[in-house]
């Protein structure tokens with residue numbers, strides 16, 4: 355077992371983990387962040403995308419021990435504490451950028467990361483920027499529209515919530531014994 | 533699926549990493565960004581009993597000017613390479629090829645050193661290292677040594693790195709002012725190259741004074757297309773001269789046939805893509 359400290363969606367978690375534990379398993383099975391889903395066994399689908407220290411990663415392809423000392427933002431940490439949706443969430447909702455919704459948590463997290471680097475992407479830049487995320491329902495048209503809408507809303511100051519809470523700002527602490 | 537159990541170590545110096553690897557013998561494995569290794573562990577194609585994570589070796593992450601070129605730490609992530617103005621200035625070919633690697637998520641974690649050490653024949657960066665005559669800085673049980681890229685790639689997924697060696701960084705000679713292009717042929721987004729061509733040329737008064745061309749996935753290791761380079765050197769920078777040189781791209785290659793492409797198709801692609809890559813690098817057409 356290896357001791358790790360993570361800040362997940364603004365809350366600090368100290369846990370003992372087996373080194374082979376994948377970050378996504380740790381988030382779902384230990385911390386209860388079941389909003390982050392697993393869609394494949396091959397690191398291709400991107401459904402498991404979270405932000406690690408502010409940048410998008412596939413949490414099925416990171417060991418929990420590699421995330422020690424870092425801040426993780428999942429889909430569950432994106433809305434404001436009062437419940438107001440993040441502009442990307444709102445745009446996916448309004449544009450109906452989903453069918454079954456399985457790819458949606460990963461699509462939204464990947465879009466948040468993309469817009470942080472490129473606040474006003476073209477259609478082609480959105481498609482390239484989301485190439486690590488697959489939608490088996492193939493609802494890509496509305497996904498691209500939603501990302502454009504979110505970009506516009508964020509440019510208008512539509513509540514571009516900071517994508518991550520710095521590790522120092524941990525408001526609570528939880529210990530898990532194994 | 534999850535990996536089989538292993539011991540995990542995170543050394544804080546290169547010496548400790550080499551010692552840990554020496555102690556682990558054939559059962560140890562370096563973990564860098566994990567973007568090739570973790571998928572293999574998950575599919576249980578690889579099952580080392582000790583993983584030695586280089587994540588705490590901050591000295592191995594960074595890009596700096598070094599003599600006539602750049603020294604890029606092995607743990608420098610693809611995303612860092614892409615964002616770096618020195619890379620765009622001195623080795624734009626590396627930036628172009630890195631932009632085609634995988635997707636944003638993988639580029640946020642995967643490292644330059646990991647891509648080279650992994651030595652996948654379809655990986656995009658080995659051909660760039662070979663085309664640009666990069667050199668590898670390696671630390672091992674007998675001290676530090678330098679290996680030219682041309683000698684580093686030994687076979688399919690096999691390099692000059694021994695089991696207790698750590699790749700520290702890569703030196704790229706400056707190609708400031710050269711025209712460059714990486715042409716990658718892939719069937720879909722996020723896919724590996726069926727064939728790729730890394731090309732860079734120096735033009736002088738309408739002729740190609742020097743050319744460097746290397747091919748991805750035309751054999752178990754990246755292939756330097758010497759016949760193409762020789763034909764281009766001193767040639768007029770015209771579509772006809774480039775097409776004639778590109779026709780030689782198959783020489784010295786050993787492409788494989790697999791589910792996605794036959795060897796004959798790959799040989800054909802190599803000539804077409806070499807023509808495109810060199811034309812783009814030379815600004816022709």
Ligand SMILES: Cc1cc2nc3c(=O)[nH]c(=O)nc-3n(C[C@H](O)[C@H](O)[C@H](O)COP(=O)(O)OP(=O)(O)OC[C@H]3O[C@@H](n4cnc5c(N)ncnc54)[C@H](O)[C@@H]3O)c2cc1C
Nearest residue numbers: 562564565566567568569634642643646647649655656699
């Ligand atoms: C979905 C997906 C798509 C991809 N598509 C592409 C693509 O199109 N083109 C492409 O080029 N790559 C692609 N990759 C691979 C990607 O580039 C990886 O980042 C890279 O191959 C490995 O880098 P890493 O840092 O993650 O290394 P790791 O996975 O950590 O390690 C890879 C291997 O190298 C060894 N190693 C790593 N660093 C060192 C070191 N410093 N010293 C000694 N040994 C070391 C490890 O022991 C291991 O054997 C893809 C990966 C994924 C998951």
Ligand code: FES
Nearest residue numbers: 393394399400414
């Ligand atoms: S579950 Fe992580 S990429 Fe598919």
Ligand code: FES
Nearest residue numbers: 453455489490491
């Ligand atoms: S909405 Fe079903 S997978 Fe994307």
